[in-house]
Amino acid sequence: MRTQPSPKRSPHKKSSRREFLRTLAFGGACAAAFAAGWLRPVRLLAAEWNKAAFDAKVLAEALKSIGATSATDSDQIQLKAPEIAENGAIVPVEITSRIPGTQTIYIIAEKNPQPLVAIFDIAAGLEPFISTRIKMGESAKIRVLVKAGGKFYVASQEVKVTIGGCGG
Amino acid sequence: MADAMKIRAQLQGDVADVKVLMFHPMETGLRKDPISGDVIPLHFIQRVIATHNGKTVMDAQWSQAVSKNPFVNFRIRGAKPGDKITVSWEDNKGEKASIETTLN
Numbered sequence: 001m002r003t004q005p006s007p008k009r010s011p012h013k014k015s016s017r018r019e020f021l022r023t024l025a026f027g028g029a030c031a032a033a034f035a036a037g038w039l040r041p042v043r044l045l046a047a048e049w050n051k052a053a054f055d056a057k058v059l060a061e062a063l064k065s066i067g068a069t070s071a072t073d074s075d076q077i078q079l080k081a082p083e084i085a086e087n088g089a090i091v092p093v094e095i096t097s098r099i100p101g102t103q104t105i106y107i108i109a110e111k112n113p114q115p116l117v118a119i120f121d122i123a124a125g126l127e128p129f130i131s132t133r134i135k136m137g138e139s140a141k142i143r144v145l146v147k148a149g150g151k152f153y154v155a156s157q158e159v160k161v162t163i164g165g166c167g168g
Numbered sequence: 169m170a171d172a173m174k175i176r177a178q179l180q181g182d183v184a185d186v187k188v189l190m191f192h193p194m195e196t197g198l199r200k201d202p203i204s205g206d207v208i209p210l211h212f213i214q215r216v217i218a219t220h221n222g223k224t225v226m227d228a229q230w231s232q233a234v235s236k237n238p239f240v241n242f243r244i245r246g247a248k249p250g251d252k253i254t255v256s257w258e259d260n261k262g263e264k265a266s267i268e269t270t271l272n
Contacts, residue, residue, distance in 0.1 A: 054231045089236065090235045091235075112233050113196075113198070114231055114232075114233065117233040117234060118228060118230045118233075119228060119230075121227040121228065122225075123224055123225045123227065125220055125244060125245055126225040126226050126243070126244055126245070127183065127242070127243035127244070129241075129243050130240065130241070130242055131239075131240070132235075132238065132239060132240045132241070133234070133235035134233055134235055135194075135232075135233045135234070165235075
């Protein structure tokens with residue numbers, strides 16, 4: 001007699017679980033649509049900021065998030081950065097890519113708390129050249145990735161930082 | 169937001185050399201207020217978009233590791249006098265600014 005209610009409750013449990021999963025799936029679908037930009041309110045900017053890649057605390061994770069698990073060394077990427085940066089808060093970086101069809105330039109400071117610094121999408125009409133200033137927490141390699149024709153190319157340079165530029 | 173940015177564009181042949189300065193703290197979220205000791209929250213420019221006569225030529229995503237008061241230099245091909253170049257940014261708090269210049 002006492003065992004009777006238990007199987008009765010069980011199907012009820014299952015259906016509520018199913019409902020829960022359905023809600024979850026719907027939520028997930030909404031999130032996906034949101035990410036794809038379907039339900040997004042009108043904004044100034046087009047694509048989504050790559051949170052996963054920027055939040056990554058390990059280089060390999062950041063590379064995975066931008067889809068660059070493998071990259072070919074290239075002497076067609078010119079990377080200008082100081083060998084010694086006295087102030088890690090301002091490290092000038094200049095990149096020129098001679099790789100035909102350069103689509104995107106990524107700047108990575110390997111030992112920063114979050115290694116990925118910036119992503120520049122280069123549309124037709126822009127020279128594959130970017131010059132900017134970045135912060136470096138400590139001496140590390142600056143790695144520049146170039147995406148061209150769906151492939152990744154890489155160049156890097158060691159920068160010695162005298163005073164780190166992350167905390168204070 | 170009149171003083172949020174500065175832009176300088178110079179035409180060299182048919183290439184416009186554009187230099188932009190944005191006035192922004194670019195807080196990493198790691199710094200502490202020297203007096204109160206409180207952590208200064210993350211506050212940084214996330215997106216920067218440049219257009220040439222209304223067409224997007226550069227679309228950048230940034231982290232908090234771009235230097236304070238960010239500087240960026242880029243070059244636009246096929247430019248001529250009278251062309252309009254705009255640069256706009258948006259930060260992680262939804263603040264925005266933009267600036268336009270005309271090539272001469």
